[in-house]
Structure formats: C-alpha cells, structure tokens
Amino acid sequence: MTIQGQLGQEQIAWRAAQDIEDGAYVNLGIGFPEKVAAYTIEGREPIFHTENGVLGFGRAPAKGEEDWDLINAGKKAITLKPGAAFFDHATSFAMIRGGHLDVAILGALQVASNGDLANWRVGDKGVPAVGGAMDLVNGAKRVAVLTDHVTKDGKPKLVEACTFPLTGVGCVTRVYTSLAVIDVDIANARFVLVEKLAHLSMDDLQSVTGAKLHVEGDVGELEVPELS
Amino acid sequence: MNKRFATAAEAVADVFDGATVMIGGFGGSGAPIELIHALIDAGPKNLTVVNNNAGNGHVGLAAMIEQGMVRKLICSFPKSKDPKAFTDRYLAGEIELELVPQGTLAERIRAGGAGIPAFYTPTAYGTELGEKKPTAEFDGKPYVQERWLKADFALVKAELGDPYGNLTYRLAARNFNPLMATAAGKTIAQVSRLVEAGGIDPEAVVTPGIFVNRLVEIANPRQEEVLNQAEARYP
Numbered sequence A: 001m002t003i004q005g006q007l008g009q010e011q012i013a014w015r016a017a018q019d020i021e022d023g024a025y026v027n028l029g030i031g032f033p034e035k036v037a038a039y040t041i042e043g044r045e046p047i048f049h050t051e052n053g054v055l056g057f058g059r060a061p062a063k064g065e066e067d068w069d070l071i072n073a074g075k076k077a078i079t080l081k082p083g084a085a086f087f088d089h090a091t092s093f094a095m096i097r098g099g100h101l102d103v104a105i106l107g108a109l110q111v112a113s114n115g116d117l118a119n120w121r122v123g124d125k126g127v128p129a130v131g132g133a134m135d136l137v138n139g140a141k142r143v144a145v146l147t148d149h150v151t152k153d154g155k156p157k158l159v160e161a162c163t164f165p166l167t168g169v170g171c172v173t174r175v176y177t178s179l180a181v182i183d184v185d186i187a188n189a190r191f192v193l194v195e196k197l198a199h200l201s202m203d204d205l206q207s208v209t210g211a212k213l214h215v216e217g218d219v220g221e222l223e224v225p226e227l228s
Numbered sequence B: 001m002n003k004r005f006a007t008a009a010e011a012v013a014d015v016f017d018g019a020t021v022m023i024g025g026f027g028g029s030g031a032p033i034e035l036i037h038a039l040i041d042a043g044p045k046n047l048t049v050v051n052n053n054a055g056n057g058h059v060g061l062a063a064m065i066e067q068g069m070v071r072k073l074i075c076s077f078p079k080s081k082d083p084k085a086f087t088d089r090y091l092a093g094e095i096e097l098e099l100v101p102q103g104t105l106a107e108r109i110r111a112g113g114a115g116i117p118a119f120y121t122p123t124a125y126g127t128e129l130g131e132k133k134p135t136a137e138f139d140g141k142p143y144v145q146e147r148w149l150k151a152d153f154a155l156v157k158a159e160l161g162d163p164y165g166n167l168t169y170r171l172a173a174r175n176f177n178p179l180m181a182t183a184a185g186k187t188i189a190q191v192s193r194l195v196e197a198g199g200i201d202p203e204a205v206v207t208p209g210i211f212v213n214r215l216v217e218i219a220n221p222r223q224e225e226v227l228n229q230a231e232a233r234y235p
Helices: A009-018 A032-039 A089-097 A133-139 A202-207 B033-042 B060-066 B084-091 B102-114 B177-182 B224-229
Strands: A025-028 A047-050 A054-057 A080-086 A103-107 A110-112 A142-147 A174-177 A180-185 A190-196 B020-023 B047-050 B070-075 B096-099 B118-121 B135-138 B141-147 B151-161 B184-194 B214-217
Touching: A009 A032, A009 A142, A009 A174, A025 A032, A032 A103, A032 A142, A047 A089, A089 A133, A089 B102, A103 A133, A133 B102, A190 A202, B033 B060, B033 B151, B033 B184, B047 B060, B060 B070, B060 B084, B102 B118, B102 B141, B102 B177, B151 B177, B177 B184
Parallel strands: A025 A047, A025 A103, A103 A142, A142 A174, B020 B047, B020 B151, B047 B070, B070 B096, B151 B184, B184 B214
Antiparallel strands: A047 A054, A054 A080, A174 A180, A180 A190, B118 B141, B135 B141
C-alpha cells in the first residue's frame, strides 16, 4: 500500500533533534543523520563528536575556505566552535566505548524488535566497509536510528529479526521513521509506539511494520513543521 | 642524537618486501603523502598495510595499491569518493582485506604499542566481524577478544618535530598518527617544520620522541584531497 504524507529526511532529522538535551555529547552518523545538527533547538547546546578526533565542531566552511586537515568522519570539511578539542583515535573511541557519549544517531537498513541493528552491509557482494558503527552502537548511552519506515520497494525496515548482517545486538533504543517514533523495549523484544502521524490509522501503520507495535498509554501525535 | 634524515627516500629506503607498514591519516587528513610516494619510488612488494581507509583517487595509498605493492590491507572503511584502485583489485581477488571496526583498529594499534597482547571489547559481538574470536562475559555482558597489532614500520605525518623526535600534530590530522608511532619497530615521521630542541613546549608534545626513529622535514606537504581535486596521479 502507499502511505500519503510521509515525512522527508529533514523532518525526521528535526524530530530527532527535539530529543537532544542541552550539553549532550552527540555523534551523528555519516549522511542522513548529519542533518540533525541543523535543527538544534534554540537555547540548547549539544557538543558534536566525530570519530576522527574532534569534539565541538560546527558548520561546514564556505566553499574555498576548507582546510582538509579539519574534516569529519564523512571526510567533509568542518569548522570549530569555541571550546573545541582534538584527540587521537584511541581517545576518540574511549569516549564512545567507555560510555561517555550521550547519544549516537545512525541510519539503518533494518531494526529488529529486540534492538538488533543492521546498517553496514546488504549481503556478501562488493566491498564491505564498517567504519565506527559497531563501536558506536555498543558504547553510546542512547542509540537512536533515523530511517524511512519502509524500503524503496515498500518492505518493512522494522522487523522481528534482521536478515542483513548485524551491526550490533540489542542496541537501538529509539527509532525515528517517516511515519512514527518508536521505542525499542530491548529486554522484552518489542516495539512500543510513542508517536505516529495523525492521519495514519494504527492498522495502516501496523501493516507496514514487520513486527507488532505495542501501545502503552497514549500514543502522541507526530507533529513536524514543513521543511524543505 | 640525531634522528633527522635529509630526504624521504633515505628515510624509507629499508622498508623490505613482505613488511607490515602502518600509515597514519584518516582519509587525506594526516596522510603522509610524501613518505608514501617515496615508498612507491623504493618499490617494496607484498606489503601488509594498516590504514583506516584504502586510498582515494590515484595518489598516496591508492597509488601504492595501483603499483601492486600491497598484498593485504587492514582497515575499517575501504571506501572513498574514488575507491577504484582498491575495489578493482579486491573484487579480482588480488588483495586481501581484513576489515576491522574503527575503534577496534585504533585499540589494537594502541595495545600493540603498549605491550598488551589482547583485550576485550563489546564491539562486533554477535556480528560477522566477531565470529571465530574468543568471547567472555564480564559483569553479565558479552565481549569479544581482540589482539594487538604491530608493524615493522609506521609512516606518520606531524606538524612540528624536534631533533629528539618529539611531535605535535595539526588540527584533526592527529587521528591514528600518535597510535601508529607507538606500535612499529621503526617509526618514520614527516614533519612540516623541524625545530631546534626546546622549540616545542614540553607541555604541548603529543608524541614523545621515544616513539620516533626518523624525521624528515617536508615543508608545505601536499594534501590528498587537493591532489585529487586536481586529478593528480603518482608516479
């Protein structure tokens, strides 16, 4: 079935940004999750971490102003905010694995109701590349995922068990999708619906979700501004 | 004491066939391009290379791979804007890949330099990258045993160096460089400026000279990204 009025990536990123607290240390995955930084809430100051050894970076520099010694994990040029710090790779992953990072936000191929995440490899073809994803999902205090609710050909990305190679087991605690915000109750291996788009019925949402959506108390309305 | 070498060519001249070589940098940031190109000129074969990536374009590590010098690559992310040099050889079965999660790669190198033969990490538990490795539970949580990583040579890029081998780094170009400097039999550093003893504030030293065997001054070093934008090739 076709779902009308799905959220775009900017809107999913906006919604995820609402949950980032003042002073939180945050790592945003390469690509889609990087968009979260643009929607930092006025009055809150998260500190962004990148695996290659920077805390406290800011926006991309103007074209022509790049310094290629100053990049993020996606190899894009960045700028520093006052109070930034550099460190080596072992220290960087001590921050991650040691539980010092408050939030890691990643993309996903599949998320299972037991919190398993698959996001690094589709099958056994081509060149595998993992980067820091497996460290991030095992280290951050909170691991959130941003994703379209279904694949391009309409298959659920929220499933009972991942079929793609795993990035980590029992690690994802919240999923922001194009249709809903869903918590993962890892201990009981179940998805708990937090918010859904107002125009979407429970049945329609369940029909595009590969595992049962549990409801505890009120389900909030997923309200997001128009964003380009 | 003088660790200074006049040229990059002299500094890498004894890298032998079959050696394991750590190369610093994350993408182009902190990549010792001039040392890598000197190594290409020297031409040792069957190298095992440890780097976070697998080269980009046709310079630096990518050029080493194109020259057929690399038998095996140990890295976390063998993809880039232009990964053709590695990808073609990997898909043809001409180069071996040991894929390591980035934090595990960093810690394996750190452990190698610190004399710790193995350690446990939660990373990769329950995934195909943790398969066939010993596991253990600590305080109710499962962990994977990983082993140290050491090399015959490390090629690193630093900003300031002094005759004792003390090094500082520039911006985010630090990344793997200080770790690799500790984990190799011979650490070879290219520095953008060689200063007199006392020219680096001891409080600002990142890599103490005990870890560094050779220094070459390369003023105004080239950036991989800038070379790639100019579609440069080496040799």
